[in-house]
Amino acid sequence: MADQTEEKAEICPKCGSPLVEATTKTGKKLKRCSTNVWDPATRTSSGCDYVEWPKASVEELDEDCPECGAKLVLMHTATGKQLKKCSTSKWNRATKTAEGCTYVQWM
Numbered sequence: 001m002a003d004q005t006e007e008k009a010e011i012c013p014k015c016g017s018p019l020v021e022a023t024t025k026t027g028k029k030l031k032r033c034s035t036n037v038w039d040p041a042t043r044t045s046s047g048c049d050y051v052e053w054p055k056a057s058v059e060e061l062d063e064d065c066p067e068c069g070a071k072l073v074l075m076h077t078a079t080g081k082q083l084k085k086c087s088t089s090k091w092n093r094a095t096k097t098a099e100g101c102t103y104v105q106w107m
């Protein structure tokens with residue numbers, strides 16, 4: 001598009017093409033590579049398969065976790081939901097397991 005500003009254009013780390021914003025059927029927003037094309041006839045996608053999901057934002061709260069007494073944080077998920085969770089809970093990417101306190105309260 002002609003009116004896209006330079007600083008808005010994000011580049012795919014895999015192939016260097018511009019990223020485009022897309023919304024899934026469930027309303028989730030994501031960015032994907034502009035070279036990725038879905039072919040409904042063959043039900044396959046071609047091109048670069050890079051997809052970037054938006055990161056959830058986290059706000060620190062002045063509330064204590066009822067389970068361990070640590071501070072709670074308010075999380076806004078990519079789908080627009082809010083939840084409170086314990087600030088000690090962390091996702092370990094290496095082992096793919098949750099670590100720390102498991103307290104979660106959906107809003």
Ligand SMILES: [Zn+2]
Binds near residue numbers: 012013016017035
């Ligand atoms: Zn790409």
Ligand SMILES: [Zn+2]
Binds near residue numbers: 068088102103
């Ligand atoms: Zn806790």
